[in-house]
Structures are given as structure tokens and as C-alpha cells.
Amino acid sequence: MSAILELENLNYSYIDGGYERQILQDLSYSFEEKQFYTILGPSGSGKTTLLSLVAGLDTPKSGRILFEGKDITEIGLHKYRRNDISIVFQQYNLISYLTALENVLLAMSETDNELPKDRKNVAYNLLERFGIVSSKADRLVNQLSGGEQQRVAIARSLASNVNLIFADEPTGNLDTATEKEIIGIFKDLAHEYGKTIIVVTHSDSVSSMSDQRVLLKDGKLTKL
């Protein structure tokens, strides 16, 4: 298996109360394709910061992030987010005045990736695959439950037909049963659809279901 995402000597720090706080220190790691990763770590270890950097939402102080061998700054962070990756947030981050279907279509409308012509049907099918039937797909997202909203968020992450999906505490707001269901979806995505899933979590139950577990501690990643 080849590497889809490589991190080279990443450094990240910020000033807190007049002192520089080093979050990531010469961090290097390689993520292989079609795998379901979980990144574990104690609170404040920099998991979300790391996810922001690899998702192109923020930039490191130094070091390189390579996507399929290309530096993401060379691809362009905007383009990288639009065409190469998707993100699932803990807060779902759906747009409240759009329906579940329209939220999925939003990702399709922004990407430059090749998509089927009948986007609406594709979006309905995607949602249905994650348990959102068409009657619910046409509802505004704030009329859905938390679990349903997270499913919509996952459907949206798949809509733009990318191979790398990040998720930041995707089950943090969900009950145990729904958590299992969502993680099961991620596993399927990696194994059946060939996507690479990188989930940041502090939950052992989530990480126990992943293919590879990685620990972020003292600014470095270690394979468990």
C-alpha cells in the first residue's frame, strides 16, 4: 500500500499568556491509503490542531504536508480542501437553512472532481445509504436528530468523491449505539469504498474499531 498523506517535520506553536507553547515538534508520519486511522491523545495534546493542518484549515510553522506526494501548499489549500479531502466535525457543521439533501449537494457544487450528472439522485442515494430516507432528506437539518445530522455530515464528506476523509471527534455528541453505527460506516468506507479515514478521538471504544491507532503525545505521533 502506498502513502496517501505524509507529514514531514511539522512544527506548530502559539503564544499563550506571553509564552510560546509548542504543540507539534518535528512531527513526521505517513498515512497509507484505504486504511481507517484513529489518532488518540490526551486533552490538549494537539489532536484538533493536527487535524486542522492536514485538512488545510491552518498552516504549520514549518514542515511539509504531502498529499499523494505533492505539497498541499503547492496544490493550494483552497483547491486541496475542495477536491482532495473532506472533513466531518464533532458539531456536524451543517448549514441550518438548507435541507439534508441541499447540504450534500453543497459539497458537490464546490468540487472540481468529476461527478455523475444526476447529482440530486446521487445525493439521495448517499443519504439513504446512511439511513436518511428521502422524506427526511428534504427536511431542514435542524429538524433531524444528532445522529441523523452526523450521517448527513458523513454523506456530505463523501459527496465530493474524495479519497481522504478527516473526522474530528465525530461521535462526541452521540450515544453509544449511534457511535458504533457511525464508526461502522467509517470502517465500511475504508474497506469497501477504498477511502482513507483519519479520525481524531479520545474514545478508546472508537479507536478499538480502527485499523491503525496512532498516539499523539509530546508533539509527536507514535503508532500503537
Add this chain to the structure above:
Amino acid sequence: MNFIKRAIKNVTRKPSKSVLLILTFFLIGNLVIIGLGVSNAAESAKILTRQKMRAVVTYKIDYDKINQYVMQLTDEDEINKFYENYPRVKLADVALLLQDERVKTANAVNTNMWYSDRENSLDFVHLNNQAEENMGQNGQSCWYDENNVEHCEIYKEPYFLIKGNMFPSMIEFEDGEYQIVSGRFYTQQEIDNADMVCLVSENLAALNGITIGDTINLANSNYSTWMEEFGATQEDLENSFEVIGIFSHNNPINPDAPNFNYMYPYQNPDNMIFMPSTAEYMAQLTLSQKEWDHYSQMYPEESYYSEDKRPSMENMEENLYIENVTLLLDDPMNVEPFVEEHQNSLSQFTSLDANNEEFNKLAKPLDTLSIYANFIVWLVLINAIVIITLVTALTLKTREYEIGVLLSVGASKLKVIGQFFIELAIVAVIGFTLSIVSGSLIAKSLGNKVLEYQIASSDINENGNGGLYYPYDGFDPWSTDYSTDITLDDLISEYEVKISPLIIAEIYVLGLGIVFISVIIPSFMIMRYNPKKILMNQN
């Protein structure tokens, strides 16, 4: 185009927020329409009235400047010297002004009252009024000889009014008050050569059987015994003029006018004769020279009788003493720019007058109204920008997560701003469209009420500059004031608050401008951060 669809969905799916914003824009729109409507009505009334006025500019001696200059002189000799060479308007200045393509013609007029020759070969057009019946019985003209003996003669009123001009056209003819019905006006060459040519009225021509090419005989004065003193003869007074043009005019005589019976023949426009100023001067030159020669011997020490002052064609401009020259421009709206442009290129102690003092005085209530209205517009616009920017900033603050999400899925910042702009533009257009109907109704009634109040509280003479004494309706044969009389009623009649397509366009442009500023500032404030920071702020 998806950002446009999202914008429409946001507006339609958040109706309470949209209605509140529509209401805000509706109120702003009403105030702006009232302001713009009233201001435009005031400006239009002024422009329409100005366009009805003659486009004339007067080149004249600036007595204020002269007074200021003389006041600061302390040496009496210097003061006397200044008065001996008293400033005068310069035809060279006028020639330069005439090169401006906006100038149609100029009136540098000298007026005289003349008689027919001793044979009375040219009869005047009769009014058959009381004044004519009493001609020759009205009084005496007296003079003193060198032995201080008084000599008196019966005074005889002149028949004809002679108007000479230094330029080959006249305002009266350019603007159609007088029309050439046969022949032509005199040329610059005829002026320069002092050719004895003239134009007579069609009634005078008909009465005397004159056709183009005929000659008429005129006397520039009635022969008096005092002329014998300096050896002048009747022949010196008489000249023949070739008739090169016959004109009609728009100054019909009204026999019911209050002063009709006191009108003399020379006050009748039918008895007006136009000729080059040079010809008019030339006709009087022999008499002037003889008189000058006589008095220069009597008072050789007087500076006026120095040899260079002897009347001649060379010193004609000095002797004619043209007090002012009126220029006719192509458009009344060019008057003020023309004056502004040329004011500083004139000879010392002369100036250009736009003849708009009375107009400006009458237009004062409209100006005040316009100032208030513009003030309202600016006040509302500034407030609108502040209010809408704050409202948008607050709204966008609650939508930071949405901006973060849109950026995280790869939407460009431009598209995000575009979406917010369209959202606000939709409600603004609805609000402004509704306000056009109500605003125009309010503007009409409010504008009229404020104008009434302005007029009532100002001390304007509603009769304009009327009240001058004219021998009969409207026509003053000596007047060199070619400006048009206007009254407050003229201005008020043009005042009408109308919400023109231009104002409507202005409303939309201003409204979209407000929307643009209101969106761009808070959007920039939020989007200067990277998407992670924006999402973290939300979380």
C-alpha cells in the same frame, strides 16, 4: 451560481429576519427618495427657469473694484490722473471673448435720437397720440454764447432711434425679437469701413416706399443757432444711408398701455434704425470736430482739448464711451461656466456679470430646500451604512460557522461574500421598490409644504425686478439690459416633485452601494482569519 441559490434560500427560509431587513430598507428608501425628490425638484425648477432666461453675459466696468482702488490712493494728483484715464470696457477684450464658440453675438451698442433731413424726405411711423400732437410745443432749448447771452429756441423732439453696434449681428436679431424680412444685416467689413448702411422697419419702409438698395437721408441733430458759433452748417448734420435690410419685430404697440399718449415717435420700435456704430459715429464726426475745434480755441488749457483728443475715426472707441457690452451665449446653462472661465482674463477694472443676481435671490428658497434635502440624503445614507453594517455584522457573527463550513468545503471567499451580498441585495431591492411608491407620495406633499414655508419666511419681492418705468408695455428703447425678467412665480411654477427614472436608478445604486459596504466590512473582519480560527470562534 449555487451561491445565488443559497442566498435565495436563506432569504426565503428565514422570513422574520428578511421582513425586518425589508422594513429597514423601506424606511431608509423613503427618506432617501424624499431627499432626492425634493432636491431634484428644486434643482430642476432652477434649471428650467434658467433655460427660459436669455443666455446673456454683460462685460462692464467694475465700479466696486474702482472704488476700492481709489480709496487706497492718497496722492490727489494720482487720483486726478486716474479719473482722467477712467477705465472703460475694451473692444479688444470683447473680440477675444467672441472667439469662444459659445458666444453667438455681442451688443456693444450706442444709441442716438435723430431726425429726418431738412426736406423731411423720410417720414416717421405715426402713433397719432397726444405726444405727437404736442411736438414742437413742449418747451425750449437754451444756450449761452461767449458773451453769456442766453439764446432760446423751440425744442423739436427727434423722430428716429438709431442703434449702432460694433459687431455684425445683434442679440435682438439672434433670439428672434427682431427678424430680417428682406435684405441682410451689416457685415464686419462694413463696420470696419464705416460704410453708411442701415436697416429699417418694414412699417417705416412701407410708409416711405423704401426697398433694399434705396438711400434714406437722416440728420443727426436738429439745426440750432448755437451751431453757427462754430461754423457748422445744416449739411454737416445730414447723411445718406443705403438701406441693406428691412426688419419686423415682436414689440407691437399697445394703444391701451397707460403711457401710450406720452410716447414720442423715437420710442416706437417702427422708428428704430440699425446701423454700424462706426457709421453712426462717422455721421456725427464733422459736427463733433467743428465743435471741438471751436472749444479747443476757447479753452486751450483744458486737457480734454489736447490735440490727441480731437474726434477722429482713430479715437472712436474712446469717444463712443461704450459703458457695457452684452454677449449672447448659445445656452443659458453656459453662462456661469463662461463667466468663471473668462473673468480673470479681462482688462483691469472690468468684469463679466452673469446677470443672475435676481435669479439667485428668487431661487434662495429653492436653494435652502435643496440644501436641507441633500443634508437629509447624506445623513440617511451615512446612518444607513452604519446601521446596515452593524446589522450585517451581527448577522454574520451568528453565521461564522457557516462561513467556516463553506470555506472548509472549498468555497471561495468571493463566493461567500457574493452570497451575503445577494441576500442583502434581495431584501434591499424589495424594500426600496416598496419605498418608491410611498416615498414619492410623501416627497410631493412634504416638498410643497416645506417650499411654502420657505417662501413665507423669506423677504422676497414676488414681482421680481419689475416696477421700472417703461413708456409702454415692456419695450425700453434705451435699455442695454438684455437679461430676462423673472418672478418667483416663474420659479415656483417649474417646481414639481417627480420621482424620475433617474432618481429610481439612483435609489437602487445607492442602496446596492450601502449593501456592498455593509457586507464587505464585516465579511472582511471575519474572513481575515483562517478557516480553523473561524470554526473555533464558532465552537
